[in-house]
Amino acid sequence: MSAGGIGNIKHVLVIGSGAMGSQIGMVAALAGYRVSVQDIAEDMLTRAKEQLAGRMQANVAKGKTSAEDAEAALGRLAFTTDLDAAAADADFVIEAATERLDIKQQIFERLGRLAPAHAILTTNSSTLGSSKVAEASGRPEQVCNMHFFNPALVMKCVEVVRHERTSDATVETTLELARRFGKEPVLINREIPGFVANRLMGAIQKEALALHSAGIASLEDIDTTAKTALGHPMGPFELMDMVGLDVIQFIAEATYAETGDDADRPHPAIADLVAQGKLGRKTGQGWYNYE
């Protein structure tokens, strides 16, 4: 098998319709691709559809896009629970399902059987390197990570991470597709926990947590400093709340499992908030109260 080139890509399949999957699907549809967003949960698909329609309406109201273009992009976007049918003619797959290895391996095994031979299979995972799902697909050279950032409609970076057996053709096509999505992809040549962006984010978060738990400054003042002294768009605590404290904890756990480095252990303050169900913006409470 060998990876199809960029010209082969007409139909993009995104698996998972959560915050990441739904916006990645919209990004692809806005770039002119026919897109299927697949999820096992019908209610997730309904919510994704409504949220994206709302985002497009806001863009039209702001004059960022014409009503015709927004309608055309939404028209290129199909929502389905039927993975087998959607995979059968998918030229490029971006898996953004639950961060569980067993689930991802099952998905990649199915994709390997169902997707056309030229299809490239990628995962948006920030913690699981694609080598962990590549063999299950039966076409490891056509597998890599394509990691987007939250909110995917806005953030320019896409990390393309190759594993040992990813072919150059797969890397080139994935980088080019990201560019056609209007992104600025970066290539990561070797799988390491957290890739590049989450390692940078983690370093800042670790320091912010240490400063806060030592009583050096309030979380508001630490966030303000990141914004006014360093020009970050959000402070580290605001960012954790946006990403989701459960996700932050999961990233730390996955990193620690790979490195065994005590410095990578999830911070107890985050574990406390997660145990209380305070996951950040999505639950109305995290470091800050949004209710």
Ligand code: CAA
């Ligand atoms: N979805 C889609 N669009 C959104 C959005 C969302 N959730 N939130 C904001 N936007 C859009 C707004 O509509 C607005 O668009 P226009 O320019 O067209 O008006 C634009 O983003 C700017 O928004 P705001 O003016 O409301 O607010 P802002 O200037 O503070 O920007 C932000 C919001 C883009 C989120 C900005 O604060 C930011 O860049 N924050 C840092 C985000 C970040 O670091 N993300 C990476 C997280 S780590 C990750 O994702 C990796 C992982 O593996 C966990």
